[in-house]
Amino acid sequence: MALKFSDNAKFLPAMPKEETRGLYFALLVASVIPLTLLYIGSASYLIGIILLVVFIYNIYQLSKTGNAMERPAFVEEKHELKKYVMIAVLGAAGVVASSYFIVETASYIALSVGVPKLVIGATIVAIGTSLPELVTSLDSIKKGHADLAIGSIVGSCFLNITLILGITLIAAPFRVEITAFSELIIFSLVANNFLAYFLSNEKMGWREGAIFLSIYVLFLATRVGLG
Numbered sequence: 001m002a003l004k005f006s007d008n009a010k011f012l013p014a015m016p017k018e019e020t021r022g023l024y025f026a027l028l029v030a031s032v033i034p035l036t037l038l039y040i041g042s043a044s045y046l047i048g049i050i051l052l053v054v055f056i057y058n059i060y061q062l063s064k065t066g067n068a069m070e071r072p073a074f075v076e077e078k079h080e081l082k083k084y085v086m087i088a089v090l091g092a093a094g095v096v097a098s099s100y101f102i103v104e105t106a107s108y109i110a111l112s113v114g115v116p117k118l119v120i121g122a123t124i125v126a127i128g129t130s131l132p133e134l135v136t137s138l139d140s141i142k143k144g145h146a147d148l149a150i151g152s153i154v155g156s157c158f159l160n161i162t163l164i165l166g167i168t169l170i171a172a173p174f175r176v177e178i179t180a181f182s183e184l185i186i187f188s189l190v191a192n193n194f195l196a197y198f199l200s201n202e203k204m205g206w207r208e209g210a211i212f213l214s215i216y217v218l219f220l221a222t223r224v225g226l227g
Helices: 017-040 045-068 075-112 117-142 146-171 178-200 206-226
Strands: none
Touching: 017 045, 017 146, 017 178, 045 146, 075 117, 117 146, 117 178, 117 206, 146 178, 178 206
């Protein structure tokens, strides 16, 4: 039985413990790693390797969880697997193309009017790369797959912090001064803590959504003021 949103804006507590632990671990990593980097003051090649190790470890744990869970039979649809794979590949290609177009055009416009690069990265680029995820999450909710939406959101945060940042630090010949991102890290930590609290209390509705939007608006106001 999957997670669903009820009329009183609460989760139905039907998520397996293994999946719940995976969500909390991902949130913990997404919170601890930025704070650790902020304490160190910089990120380099070695940090990138550590992040990749954390990512691989989590994938290994998730694979063990997946093998332990029962899988529903889908004999009638098995012959259409190739079609589903092709649709998924084409959809992923469309996501990459659309995100690239949005990021490139919006970034050019922002730079033309003198918006700081940090603000561009935390707003326009972040929004552009997250729009496909927003559409996927909304579609998942409409079809009654709230667990898929939450897993996608939390998993995306974890993947960005570990795999994406890890590969970037390994491939890029430079050191990143994390102190320049202190405000962003703090706001991310606040959002992660709120999400963990809402999940633990099995509450997720429009009020919780308004809180997250308020945090983001406050972050934008802070960054624009500093910029």
